[in-house]
Amino acid sequence: MASITMENIGKSFGQTDVLKGINLNVHDGEFISLLGSSGCGKSTLLRIISGLERQSSGRLLIGDKDMDNVFPKNRSVSMVFQSYALYPHLTVFENMAVPLVMRKLTRLQRLPLVGRFIGGTSSVRQEMRDRIHHLAETLDIHTLLNRKPAQLSGGQRQRVALGRAMVREPEVFLMDEPLSNLDTKMRAHMRTELAEIHRNLGATFVYVTHDQEEAMTMSDRVALMIDGQILQVATPREIYRSPVHRKVAEFIGSPRINILPGIVTNPEIMEVCGIKCPAPKGLHGKCFIGIRPSRLIPSEQASGTWKARVTNVEDLGSSFLIHSTLAGEVRTISRMDSRSVIPQVGDKIYLKPQPDCAMFFDSEGWNHNLSSERPAQDIPVSALTFSEESHESAIAI
Amino acid sequence: MKIFSGIFRHLLLLTGSVFMLIPFVVMLSTSLKSQADIFSGTFSLLPGEWGATANYLQVFTKLPILDFMLNGVIVTTSIFLIQVIVALPCAYALAKFHFKGRKLLFNCVLWCLLIPPQAVAIPVFMELYSFGMLNSYAALIVPWTISVLGIFLMRQFFMAIPDDIIDAARMDGMGEVSILIRIMVPMALPALTAFGILSFIAHWNDFFWPLICLQDVKYFTPPLGIAYFKTDDSGISYGPLMAAACIITIPLLITFLAARKKFMQGVSIQAGVK
Amino acid sequence: MNLQSLYKRLLPYSFSAPALVLMFLFLIGPIIAVLFLSFTDWQLGESSFKLVGLQNYRTLFEDDLFLRSIGNTALYILMTVPTTLLLGLGFAMLILKSGRLRSFYQTVYFIPFMGTAVAMLIVWDFVLNPSLGVWALVAQWIGIEPINLLRNEMTALPVLAFISIWQNIGFAVVLFMAGLSGIPQEMYEAGELDGADDALSRFSLVTWPLVSHVTFFVLILLTVHSFQVFESVAVLTRGGPNDSTEVLTYTMYKEGFDFFRTNIASAITVIFLLGIGTFALVKAAWLEKKVHYQ
Ligand SMILES: Nc1ncnc2c1ncn2[C@@H]1O[C@H](COP(=O)(O)OP(=O)(O)OP(=O)(O)O)[C@@H](O)[C@H]1O
Ligand SMILES: [Mg+2]
Numbered sequence: 001m002a003s004i005t006m007e008n009i010g011k012s013f014g015q016t017d018v019l020k021g022i023n024l025n026v027h028d029g030e031f032i033s034l035l036g037s038s039g040c041g042k043s044t045l046l047r048i049i050s051g052l053e054r055q056s057s058g059r060l061l062i063g064d065k066d067m068d069n070v071f072p073k074n075r076s077v078s079m080v081f082q083s084y085a086l087y088p089h090l091t092v093f094e095n096m097a098v099p100l101v102m103r104k105l106t107r108l109q110r111l112p113l114v115g116r117f118i119g120g121t122s123s124v125r126q127e128m129r130d131r132i133h134h135l136a137e138t139l140d141i142h143t144l145l146n147r148k149p150a151q152l153s154g155g156q157r158q159r160v161a162l163g164r165a166m167v168r169e170p171e172v173f174l175m176d177e178p179l180s181n182l183d184t185k186m187r188a189h190m191r192t193e194l195a196e197i198h199r200n201l202g203a204t205f206v207y208v209t210h211d212q213e214e215a216m217t218m219s220d221r222v223a224l225m226i227d228g229q230i231l232q233v234a235t236p237r238e239i240y241r242s243p244v245h246r247k248v249a250e251f252i253g254s255p256r257i258n259i260l261p262g263i264v265t266n267p268e269i270m271e272v273c274g275i276k277c278p279a280p281k282g283l284h285g286k287c288f289i290g291i292r293p294s295r296l297i298p299s300e301q302a303s304g305t306w307k308a309r310v311t312n313v314e315d316l317g318s319s320f321l322i323h324s325t326l327a328g329e330v331r332t333i334s335r336m337d338s339r340s341v342i343p344q345v346g347d348k349i350y351l352k353p354q355p356d357c358a359m360f361f362d363s364e365g366w367n368h369n370l371s372s373e374r375p376a377q378d379i380p381v382s383a384l385t386f387s388e389e390s391h392e393s394a395i396a397i
Numbered sequence: 398m399k400i401f402s403g404i405f406r407h408l409l410l411l412t413g414s415v416f417m418l419i420p421f422v423v424m425l426s427t428s429l430k431s432q433a434d435i436f437s438g439t440f441s442l443l444p445g446e447w448g449a450t451a452n453y454l455q456v457f458t459k460l461p462i463l464d465f466m467l468n469g470v471i472v473t474t475s476i477f478l479i480q481v482i483v484a485l486p487c488a489y490a491l492a493k494f495h496f497k498g499r500k501l502l503f504n505c506v507l508w509c510l511l512i513p514p515q516a517v518a519i520p521v522f523m524e525l526y527s528f529g530m531l532n533s534y535a536a537l538i539v540p541w542t543i544s545v546l547g548i549f550l551m552r553q554f555f556m557a558i559p560d561d562i563i564d565a566a567r568m569d570g571m572g573e574v575s576i577l578i579r580i581m582v583p584m585a586l587p588a589l590t591a592f593g594i595l596s597f598i599a600h601w602n603d604f605f606w607p608l609i610c611l612q613d614v615k616y617f618t619p620p621l622g623i624a625y626f627k628t629d630d631s632g633i634s635y636g637p638l639m640a641a642a643c644i645i646t647i648p649l650l651i652t653f654l655a656a657r658k659k660f661m662q663g664v665s666i667q668a669g670v671k
Numbered sequence: 672m673n674l675q676s677l678y679k680r681l682l683p684y685s686f687s688a689p690a691l692v693l694m695f696l697f698l699i700g701p702i703i704a705v706l707f708l709s710f711t712d713w714q715l716g717e718s719s720f721k722l723v724g725l726q727n728y729r730t731l732f733e734d735d736l737f738l739r740s741i742g743n744t745a746l747y748i749l750m751t752v753p754t755t756l757l758l759g760l761g762f763a764m765l766i767l768k769s770g771r772l773r774s775f776y777q778t779v780y781f782i783p784f785m786g787t788a789v790a791m792l793i794v795w796d797f798v799l800n801p802s803l804g805v806w807a808l809v810a811q812w813i814g815i816e817p818i819n820l821l822r823n824e825m826t827a828l829p830v831l832a833f834i835s836i837w838q839n840i841g842f843a844v845v846l847f848m849a850g851l852s853g854i855p856q857e858m859y860e861a862g863e864l865d866g867a868d869d870a871l872s873r874f875s876l877v878t879w880p881l882v883s884h885v886t887f888f889v890l891i892l893l894t895v896h897s898f899q900v901f902e903s904v905a906v907l908t909r910g911g912p913n914d915s916t917e918v919l920t921y922t923m924y925k926e927g928f929d930f931f932r933t934n935i936a937s938a939i940t941v942i943f944l945l946g947i948g949t950f951a952l953v954k955a956a957w958l959e960k961k962v963h964y965q
Contacts, residue, residue, distance in 0.1 A: 052564050054676050069674040073570035085565035089583040102570030164569070406765050407772070413762060414779045417837070421782065423805060424794045440808045487690035490683035502687055509698045511951040513899055515920050516940050519708070519927050520701035523715075543693035573682055602788045604902045605920070609928050620789035624906055627793055635797055642790040653785045657778055660785070664842065665849045 002063045002076065002171030002204050003028045004049060009058035011044055011228075018044050020228040021058070028063075031198050031205040032233075033215035036225030037251070042208040045225075046174050049206060050079050062172060073102065078165035079174040082181065084157045086149040092160050093132060093145040099168045100128045132167060139163050155186045162197070172204045179214065191218060212252055216240070224248050246365035249290045255321060257290045258332045259361075273306055273327040280360055283368050290359040293321070293335040298343060299352035306351045308332065310343050324349060424646070428452055428639035435635050452636040453644075459637070461614070462644055465622035469645075472537045472618055473600045477593055479538070484547035489577050491548070492555035493563060503552075509545040518609055525610060536610040537618065541600060547592050550666065554588035555581060591663035601649070619645040702944075708937035715931040727938035737939070739914050740922040743828060744946075747918060748897045750832035751839075755893055756886065758836065759843025764878070766844065767851050777848065781841035788838070792906045795834050796821070821907055824915045831903045831916060839896065843889050850885030854878065891954050898947045919943050 004026040011019040018041045026032050034042045047053040048060060051072035060067045062075060078099070086095050101110060109121045136142040139159045149157055158178065165173060178194075179187045195218050198205050209215050215222045216236040223233040232244045243249035249257045262272035262279075263286055270279035272289055279287075299305055308324040311331075320342050322334040334351065336342060343349050360368040422442065427435060431448030456462055490496070491503055521540045525531050530539065558581065566576045582589065604620045611617060617625060623641050653660050709727055713720035731737045766776045783791065798804045801817040810817035820826045858877050867876040879886075901920040904910060910917040910925075923943060927936030 047564075050564075050568060051675070052567060054673060054679075071675060072567050077568070079565070079568045081561040081565055083559055083561045085559065085561035087562065087566075087580060087584075089586075098566075098571075099569040102575070164565075406769060410762070410765050410769060410772075410776050414776065417779050417783055417841070419805060420791060420794045420798055420837075421786070423798050424790075427797065435803060440803065440805055483689045483693060486686035490686040494683035494686075496680065496683040499683070502691065505691075505694060505699070507955050509694055510955045511948065512698050512702060513895070513944075513947055513951070515899060515901065515923065516705065516944050517698060517701035518924075519933060519936055519940065520704035521697055522928070523704075523933075524696070524701075540697050543690060543697055545694070545698070548690060573686075598785075604789050604905070605924070608905070609924070619787055620902075623787075623790050623793060627796075627906075635803065638793060639797065642787075642794055646786050646790050649787060650782065650785060653782075654778065657774070657781075661777070661781065661845045664784075665846055 004172065004204065004206070005059075005061040005064075006045075006049075007059040007061075009045070009048060009055045009060060011041070011048060011053070011056050018228050019048075019055070022228075022230055024223060024230060024233060026204055026206060029202050029204055031195075031207065031218060031220045033219040033222045034206065034208045034225055035210065035212060035215040035222050035251070037210060040225045041228040042210075042225055043176055046079070046176055046206065046208050049172070050077055050174050051075050076171040077174060078168065078170040078172075079176065080161050080165050080178045082177040084149075084161040084178075084181075086157060086160055086164070088149050091146050091148055092136075092141065092152070092163075095149070095160060096132045096135070096163050096167050097128060099164060100131070103168060104128065132163075135163055135167055139166075154182050155190070158182060158186075158190060166197075166201070170203065172206065173201075174206050174208075176208045177210070178207075180209075180211070187214075194218060212254065216252075224251060226251070242367065242370060243359070244367050244370055246288060246290065246361040246367075249359060249361075249367075253292060255293050255333045255335065257292055257359075258296055259288050259290050260326070260330055260332075262287050262289055273330055275304065275306060280368055283360055283362060286363040287368070288361040288365070290361060291353045291357060293333045295354040295357040296332060296334045296351055297336055297354070298322070298334065298349040300350070301352060302350055304352070308349050308351050310345050310347045310349060313342065313345055322349075324351070326351065421646075421650075424639050424642050427635055428643045430636055432634060432636055448636055449640075452640040455634070455637040456641045456644060460622070460626050460641060462619075462622065462641055464615070465617050465619045466645060466648075468534075468537075468616060468622075469601055469618045471534065473597050475534070475538045476541045476600050477596045479542040480544040480547050480596060481589070481592075483542055484544055484551055485577060485582065488548050488551035488555055489573075489581060491552045492558075493560065506545045506548050506552075510549060514603075515605060518606065522609060531610050532612050532616065534616060537607060537616065540606070544592075544596065546595070550588055550592050551585060554585040558584055587662075588666070590659055591666040594660055594663035595666075705937045705940045705944075708934055709941045712934055715933045723934075727934050728942075730935065731938055731942070736914060736917060737922060740917045740919055741942075743916060744898065744900070744918045747828060747832055747835075747900055748894055750829060751835045751897045752890065752893045754832075755836050755839050755843055756890055758840050759889065760847050760882070760886065762840065763844045763847035763851055764874075767848060777844065780844045783838045784841040788902055789906055791838070792834065792903055796907055799830065822912050824913050827908050827912060827916045831900070831907065834903055835897065835900065839893065843893070846885060846889050846892075847882065850882045851878070854881045888954075888957055891950050891957070894950045895947060895954060898943075898950070919946070 004024075006022050006024045009019055009022040010017065022045060034045060036042050044053065048055050049062075051067065051070060062077070067075065087098070090098070104124050104127075105121065106118075109118045109124070133142060133145075136145055139162060141156060141159050141163060144152060144156060144160070149160065152160065158181075161178070175194075179190050182190060191214060198218075207215070207219065219236060221233055222236055222239050224231050224239060226247050232239055232248050234242075239248065240252050243252060246259065250259065260272050262270045264270045264279045264284045267284070268279050268281065269276060270283070270287065271277075306326045308326040310322055310324045312323040314321040314323070315338075317338070319338055320336045322336060322343060324332055324334070326332050332351065362368050423440075426442055426444060429447060429449040429452070430444040431446040431451065434444055434446040434448065437445065487502075491499060491506075517540075522531070525536050525539070530536050562580060562584075563576055566580050571579065601618075602620060603618070604624070607616075607618050607621045611621065614622075614625065623638075623645060626641055627638060710722055710724060711720040712723045712726070762776075762780060766773055766780070769776055799806045799820050801807055801810075801819045806820065807817045818826070820830045854877065858881065859873060862873055862877045865876070867873050899920060900918050901924070904916050904918055904921045905924070908916040910921055919939065920943065923936050923939040926932045926939060
């Protein structure tokens with residue numbers, strides 16, 4: 001019905017390539033998040049799907065139909081904007097009516113005064129009124145219908161924007177950071193509400209955000225974009241546990257993953273910050289290992305661990321973050337349970353990675369454990385999509 | 398000390414006010430006086446002998462003053478409407494589209510802002526002459542249908558409207574013309590009002606151009622009409638002349654007083670001060 | 672070519688086309704034409720012309736009337752602009768602190784700007800009438816012979832300047848008030864802490880510097896406006912008496928539309944443009960700067 005297929009979509013503004021060959025399949029009824037840092041091209045991709053912008057190369061299909069020459073108004077797509085983009089001079093009701101008026105009434109019927117007397121206008125208008133009132137009730141904004149956007153709170157505006165997008169019952173919803181202007185509490189609330197709306201509507205959602213928490217909590221799948229390319233598309237669980245690339249691992253997870261530089265000296269032996277440990281087969285030369293903060297915790301043992309000096313301690317309530325410097329230069333973060341013994345700033349500690357939890361990245365940053373699935377070099381990075389659960393690396397250091 | 402300076406301030410301001418208002422008072426009072434009273438040798442504020450009826454009656458019978466006013470209204474509204482129809486799409490394109498030549502076009506607009514209306518009078522006169530359009534409403538209207546100031550002001554206002562709103566309107570199914578009419582114009586209404594006021598003041602008062610392009614009294618606008626009345630009557634009957642001045646000035650002043658804030662805002666927007 | 676991108680590409684052109692065409696017909700084209708005509712000997716109604724180089728300009732600069740006209744225009748600007756500016760600023764400062772009467776004063780001072788200009792000139796003509804008008808009364812009070820101010824070589828131009836000042840003070844007041852009310856109260860308080868507690872030092876330390884950009888722009892606007900003086904000359908003095916109120920636009924009008932010496936009128940226009948150009952350029956640059964700063 002309304003799956004979205006992007007085939008090698010590229011977009012350049014003048015000299016700069018903003019999108020570099022995007023391949024992505026969004027299934028019908030799926031909630032997919034486009035996650036990436038500022039300026040990586042998320043909005044641009046969304047605008048291409050909406051039809052506001054046209055791709056420079058590649059193909060876009062919505063529900064198996066090529067979208068070339070299909071104008072935004074003829075796509076079954078609506079969009080919620082970061083700034084909500086409500087019409088300031090229209091009331092909430094009128095704002096929500098615009099998409100219907102523009103589609104259900106002919107040009108003649110839309111005319112002020114005269115339009116009323118053209119056959120069918122009043123019945124169509126009545127139908128529209130009913131639909132808007134009904135929708136307003138489900139969104140809990142029915143008491144606000146006569147207000148102007150300036151008289152609404154941020155959360156209320158957000159709902160009106162949602163209502164305007166929902167009122168024409170599109171098959172695809174595009175949302176560009178719709179929650180980023182709300183306060184933390186409201187954001188958490190709207191998150192569950194959005195997820196609920198998605199379940200009820202069964203429409204396809206493409207959700208742009210740079211907040212990984214939003215992406216991880218709401219989506220069926222997350223597409224991680226960096227620099228105009230999609231590095232990985234996977235379920236939240238998978239993208240956290242088996243990132244294909246160092247950059248993905250660094251982006252997902254808070255606080256950030258610890259990356260330690262290493263070098264494979266002899267086959268299957270590597271040296272990481274002064275400690276020798278076994279290396280997985282096939283890894284050679286310079287490499288990096290990644291350890292999540294919750295898996296890199298202080299221990300009593302002096303052997304087989306890294307010596308570090310605590311530089312800062314953050315109390316988050318339920319846990320503590322220990323910032324320390326390792327081998328004099330590499331900064332690391334450890335997350336500790338608040339019930340354990342917490343070191344002080346300046347203390348010397350020994351850091352020990354938990355078993356089963358290191359990820360190995362080769363000199364180019366690719367996850368070594370997934371390298372068998374990695375395509376040949378000349379295929380664009382974004383062609384990589386991993387859907388199968390891959391095995392965790394199981395090595396003891 | 399404070400009270401003293403307050404009194405002094407108001408004294409100064411009141412003196413200035415009297416000076417500002419004297420011509421209006423003289424205009425009104427003279428228009429009410431009889432010919433004999435005006436020529437009695439000493440000027441007085443209140444009419445010694447009333448001649449209001451005669452004066453105003455004479456204006457309406459001897460001078461097609463209502464036609465002049467109507468011409469003024471026809472000309473200024475047509476000019477404004479066409480200016481808007483021409484300037485709005487151009488301002489919208491300049492503000493919200495990226496296209497080759499946009500910079501050039503905008504520079505053209507800026508350069509055209511430099512051109513004083515008297516400078517183009519000769520060639521425009523020749524153009525209208527060769528189209529056979531002199532001495533008509535068209536001659537009064539057509540040369541002013543392009544307002545670079547209008548394009549400039551509206552572009553400036555449109556720039557401030559967020560792109561998202563325009564994109565939202567596109568998603569909602571509006572075409573570009575609908576967006577312009579249904580979204581941009583209502584949002585830029587204050588700027589449009591200000592521009593309307595500026596355009597109206599400029600063209601209602603214009604004397605230079607009508608003087609050049611008109612011969613036929615039938616097309617005269619108020620300024621030309623009253624100047625014609627003055628020379629026509631060789632300045633002897635001041636009563637009717639002042640009555641005519643009242644008739645064409647007072648409606649304007651009432652409009653101004655009713656929308657005082659808007660007028661002043663309009664004038665300062667032009668100067669870029671507000 | 673994709674339909675949608677074609678549409679998007681052509682749209683801005685079709686939107687700006689009418690404006691562009693009209694701009695060429697009534698602004699850019701005519702300016703080029705005037706420039707060209709000023710180098711020819713063409714006069715309205717003739718069927719042929721030839722290029723004469725700088726001949727027209729030479730004629731003009733040997734013509735006493737034209738030189739007089741330039742001088743009068745300059746004199747007129749000098750008489751009107753500084754006076755209007757200073758009175759405008761002064762009254763604006765007085766009005767700003769005048770409490771409840773503020774909007775009353777502002778309106779009263781602005782009214783002359785709103786009266787139909789030509790009608791008001793005719794009223795002034797009557798007011799200045801030496802036997803019937805207010806002027807006769809005033810002259811009687813101060814005990815001088817009421818001369819005909821508009822028929823006197825010495826007074827005609829100053830009187831026109833006087834009327835222009837009367838007309839434009841309100842305009843300057845409104846602009847200055849917009850500028851003055853933009854000065855935050857804290858600036859005055861800060862100035863007071865720095866020792867500026869009397870009116871004069873407040874003015875020189877805070878008001879004048881903070882309103883200087885408005886001053887500058889009002890100066891430019893008034894100059895451009897005074898350069899274009901035409902109505903008062905055409906209605907009240909017709910350049911007389913004895914050419915004492917002959918100004919550039921009026922000379923141009925006479926040459927172009929009375930004597931139909933199009934070539935000479937064009938040359939006058941070019942000189943007029945050169946004169947007004949610098950000020951207009953500053954005005955346009957100012958407006959453009961506004962765009963960049965918004
Ligand atoms: N119309 C345009 N012309 C030129 N460059 C553009 C245009 N639109 C976007 N870009 C550039 O394309 C890049 C991607 O922009 P985009 O808006 O898609 O980023 P984003 O991922 O949505 O970022 P953010 O999270 O900040 O919204 C940016 O570097 C931006 O400067
Ligand atoms: Mg974005």
